[in-house]
Amino acid sequence: ETGVTQTPRHLVMGMTNKKSLKCEQHLGHNAMYWYKQSAKKPLELMFVYNFKEQTENNSVPSRFSPECPNSSHLFLHLHTLQPEDSALYLCASSHPNGGGGATDTQYFGPGTRLTVL
């Protein structure tokens, strides 16, 4: 195990539902990330939090709402999703080694497989 857990592992929801994805890291890291992984497409960075402050938001639709109450927990709140939002949602964490940023090793959770009907 990588020290990053995600729940639930699978989620099926209708377009009118509201659900939340949870991520927890046990590594003492300061930065946490949400990625979207679709089949045969590159990972898409959605949000980055560093010391609980959001540092990146890559033009993600407002139907995705992140929350980072502390450095160990990260949530992704979902509402009125579209079928094209079906994908694997990955959480990752990293510990800045002086430089910070994308050069720090990112540790990923196993992901939540989301299906939107």
Next chain:
Amino acid sequence: QKEVEQDPGPLSVPEGAIVSLNCTYSNSAFQYFMWYRQYSRKGPELLMYTYSSGNKEDGRFTAQVDKSSKYISLFIRDSQPSDSATYLCAMSSGSNYQLIWGAGTKLIIKP
């Protein structure tokens, strides 16, 4: 044009073969290059990390970066069935939290 191009495969080779996985990129500002391995139903894990040009070796794995050609490679020697996974390249200029990823190559090692 995508910033990072990676053949999605699948690439199927017999056990013991030497495997070559590749990515090309367009942004000359990239200086940090990574290879991640992703097993089925798991998240990616860092396999190799290289800064700038040159080679880096770790056991059966060798990462090569050719910045003049904007081309990176991962070689796997004496491939094993346990190497069957999707291999993702990722790179960064180092200026922010953004890693630019390839789409991943699915590798199958046949016993």
